[in-house]
Amino acid sequence: MAVIATRWNVEIVEALNEGVVKCLKDWGVAPANVKHFHAPGAFELPLAVSALMDSGNFDGVVALGAVIRGDTPHFDFVAGECSRGLREASQIYKTALGFGVLTVNTAEQAFERCKPGKTNKGYEAAAAMLEMIALLDEVGV
Numbered sequence: 433m434a435v436i437a438t439r440w441n442v443e444i445v446e447a448l449n450e451g452v453v454k455c456l457k458d459w460g461v462a463p464a465n466v467k468h469f470h471a472p473g474a475f476e477l478p479l480a481v482s483a484l485m486d487s488g489n490f491d492g493v494v495a496l497g498a499v500i501r502g503d504t505p506h507f508d509f510v511a512g513e514c515s516r517g518l519r520e521a522s523q524i525y526k527t528a529l530g531f532g533v534l535t536v537n538t539a540e541q542a543f544e545r546c547k548p549g550k551t552n553k554g555y556e557a558a559a560a561m562l563e564m565i566a567l568l569d570e571v572g573v
Contacts, residue, residue: 451554478517
């Protein structure tokens with residue numbers, strides 16, 4: 433498994449990463465089977481995820497980030513292109529992707545979504561990735 437996290441909104445992203453680590457542990461994934469990477473920001477995640485998937489070294493990838501709405505349209509471009517690019521990478525490389533990129537209006541909303549526990553969006557993203565790995569294996573992809 434690969435986990436790639438952005439360098440923006442570090443406190444939020446680190447809390448999401450803690451959720452990923454907890455989920456992988458709960459599902460019995462050995463830490464030795466997980467490699468962690470960083471990307472500059474959410475806009476760069478699609479290229480980074482594509483590279484990880486193209487390498488063929490990972491059964492699944494979890495992408496983590498937090499895009500918080502500001503006073504300009506920047507949010508719309510970054511959030512939209514990030515999610516579109518990640519979806520495209522997953523489809524092109526037929527690799528399970530956990531989408532753990534928060535797109536929120538406020539930092540408070542982000543912090544609500546990265547609290548400890550199974551409702552942590554990092555935890556949920558890792559669980560979705562693991563379920564998709566199983567599904568892809570089941571259908572022979």
